[in-house]
Amino acid sequence: MISSGGHGWRIGTLSGIPVFLGRSWILVALVMVFIFGPIVNNIMPDFRVGAYAIATLFAVLLLLSVLVHEAAHAIVAQRVGFTVSRIVADFWGGHTAHDGAGGTPGRSAAVAVVGPLANGVLALLGWWATGWFEPGVAWLLAYAFTFANAFVAIFNLLPALPLDGGFLLEALVWRVSGNRYLGTMVAGWFGRLLVVLLGIWAISPMLIDGEDVSLLRIVWVILIGAFLWQGASQAVDAGRLGVRLSRRQVGEVARPVGVIPADAALDGVDWRSRELWIVLGADGRPEGVVDPRALSSVPHQAWSGTTANALAVRLPEGWAATLDESTRLDRVLEIMRSTGSGVVGLLDDSGRPWGAVLVDDVSASGGIGPRS
Structure with a gap:
């Protein structure tokens, strides 16, 4: 057919x-x-x-x-x-x-x-x-x-x-x-x-x-x-x-991230402490990310009844990988190309997120430099 x-x-x-x-x-x-x-x-x-x-x-x-x-x-x-x-x-x-x-x-x-x-x-x-x-x-x-x-x-x-x-x-x-x-x-x-x-x-x-x-x-x-x-x-x-x-290493550009469960209420998180948050599913695996700027779409009085899951951007399978600071940065580029994701989550050996790299961090136009 x-x-x-x-x-x-x-x-x-x-x-x-x-x-x-x-x-x-x-x-x-x-x-x-x-x-x-x-x-x-x-x-x-x-x-x-x-x-x-x-x-x-x-x-x-x-x-x-x-x-x-x-x-x-x-x-x-x-x-x-x-x-x-x-x-x-x-x-x-x-x-x-x-x-x-x-x-x-x-x-x-x-x-x-x-x-x-x-x-x-x-x-x-x-x-x-x-x-x-x-x-x-x-x-x-x-x-x-x-x-x-x-x-x-x-x-x-x-x-x-x-x-x-x-x-x-x-x-x-x-x-x-x-x-x-x-x-x-x-x-x-x-x-x-x-x-x-x-x-x-x-x-x-x-x-x-x-x-x-x-x-x-x-x-x-x-x-x-x-x-x-x-x-x-x-x-x-x-x-x-x-x-x-x-010639560069992941640790040179990795962004620090916050980690929250998907069912965390918005009013229980100090969103200002991190520019990006990784959301964990019920099985403890990374499911997506929340950009704190997205909070403006939710009235403040509704924060207590809204979970991080509502604002999370779901990312493709394989977007998060076990990479340490010494990993060559081109490995991140390979993950982005194979998954189509503009974000790569960085996991430690236990599977816990410790950072992230965004597409701007590895693009020629965005430049490559350390993040605080």
Whole structure:
């Protein structure tokens, strides 16, 4: 059953992972039809309008290739212990969203490499299929399927983020240096270099032989280059921030916190003594936080009958972790990214909160400095 959601149309589930067809994929299908249709028409002029029906079948085969690629990422990510939230096929091919918590260079490399390998297997199957068909529609589709998957497999293995090969390079640098973010930054710079090389390739006929360059070639390079440059730049920025944070310790930025049970009445707490309070559930585990500024939303005469639970901001699973003052600060950044929380609760070995780090404390714009 197909249902619509924020990530597109939900078309199924794989190992408990929702699979979405992004709305932008319709644009991809249209582009493929209008590019591949005339090619089919030139090869098989008798088909005429039917050539575009064949091109539509090719777009469907491409969608299948994308889903197999992303399914490979998702299944391996699950097997190595990552939490996978969704698979999406969209304008740029597709992506698999997973948290990466507890990652290692080996696990990251395994998740990255299986996508291109899956396309390689599909290319081999397509090549095998071309031997079974006589020249015609089926043979043409098998040949195009083979070429497309072989290209995707090879291109994706280039050592440049945001391609899968970039994650392999990241894992290699991570393994050698011990710093994941250094790997991210290096692979991001390689991504930028790839864009430059693509641009040179796009205009090389004009530079070398003085030939005209087709508009289609330029448009494709601009689209792909823009996508790669954006992803590479995000990687460089994230890597640069992570490297900087890896040189700092949690204790340098940790904010002192107050700790209260969820059923504590508002009038029984000295809210002015702390700028942030961590709320404990009935089981004694941190459930969320209260910012004292939120007290202004409750009339003072109602404080005695209102509990901290009413003002608590619930945070995602995993937002609080056992970290001491000497923990590298990039560990906090990893928790924020894997949970989506802007607050990380700091717990001692007994599970008792002793501090917190906010997203402003680790952001480039917010600065990093000690808190009193």
